[in-house]
Amino acid sequence: MDRIRIVGGVPLNGSIRISGAKNAALKLMAASLLTDQTLTLSNLPHLADITTLIHLLQEHGVAVVMNGAEGDEGHVGRVLSLKAADIASTTAPYDIVRKMRASILVLGPLVARCGTARVSLPGGCAIGPRPVDLHLQGLEALGAEITLADGYVDASAPRGLTGATVRFPFVSVGATENLLMAATLAKGETVLENAAREPEVADLAHCLQAMGADIGGIGTDRLVIQGKPALHGADYRVMPDRIEIGTYAAAAGITGGTLELQGAEAEHLGAVIEVMERAGLEIAETGTAAKPALTVSRPGKVIGTDVTTQPYPGFPTDMQAQIMALMSVADGASTIVETIFENRYMHVPELIRMGADITVSGSTAVVRGVPALKGAPVMATDLRASVSLVLAGLVAEGETLISRVYHLDRGYERIEDKLAACGARIERLKG
């Protein structure tokens, strides 16, 4: 298993090209199951999770063709064509689904198009129990019959799905997306209330519109979908990864350097920018309309700042670990409250090994800033936890050796190359 070695203490300076959003790309790829025509997606990030979903879609009979790549120097977004002319199998097997929880996103499209689907219950990041009950209840409301047996979800709607009003008891990104896709092929009108407003949901809705779907209320918590008998092919470009933007902004902040994040827009980062500015970072829009960019620097000290994770437009849970790394070297204390996931503090013991002063009680972490972190051998436990260890390693004195970096590879494209190009002493140790 690969490891990453970092020798900290270098302020990062330079430019980083932001990749396409993993959490948008995965849903857009699943949407290819809704039509027998070709869906061509550009600006796809090169990540292990994307490869996992390609394998799953191929299992269902989707012809996946890499049409090469587009982009400028130092960054190449991939272009993928996906054509689900015939669905060869409606079963999503455990061996693939266990690698990535987002695999559950094939359930809605398959049952909507084929009237049947069998999907293994998902695995993915080890952050809390993470059930899929909202996905299943929503599909039942659209007329699917759901049974659970042998670790699989069986969904059946032999006469097709029928539109209905679904009110989610709390916000779920994945359940909103699964139901949104299913509703595009259901008979009549579906209303999704208390829907997730995450920008990745809007990206999916816009792609579905390009495929012929009729969707109102995009970007709000009430989506209204008029079902269509069929969707058609489309070309669609994946949005930039707002979590990658936030992560590299934190890298500039924690090391005290200046990074230009090419392709980054402030639009979807309101809460993150607000917290980072309170923490002493400066974030400026420095690009043009055609070539957007954000430049991030830290003129003074990192200032202890309280953060509570919330559904969008609140502060994203996927940035909680990174902000905690930043707060661990702040002047003063901060309180971090995680409201979305249970058990999303697995980075805490590792940060403590590096000298951080963090106390967790339930969903609240109190971080007392220390003057310096010290490099140590640490273990990645999930995607965002592992990148927080990279951030800590960048500022720590001496050597940090991170094991189990396959978690990082699920969500960060060429992270060691991007950081090394800005001066970080970081390398991947193979094996």
Ligand code: UD1
């Ligand atoms: C997506 C993102 C993930 C992000 C999360 C919240 C992808 C691939 N992943 O995950 O990176 O951290 O949104 O922004 O896009 N829940 C239930 N029952 C359900 C569904 C969810 O109880 O049926 C709970 C979850 O356990 C969690 C909360 O609802 O506590 C929110 O989860 P959800 O928004 O569904 O996250 P994902 O879509 O899995």
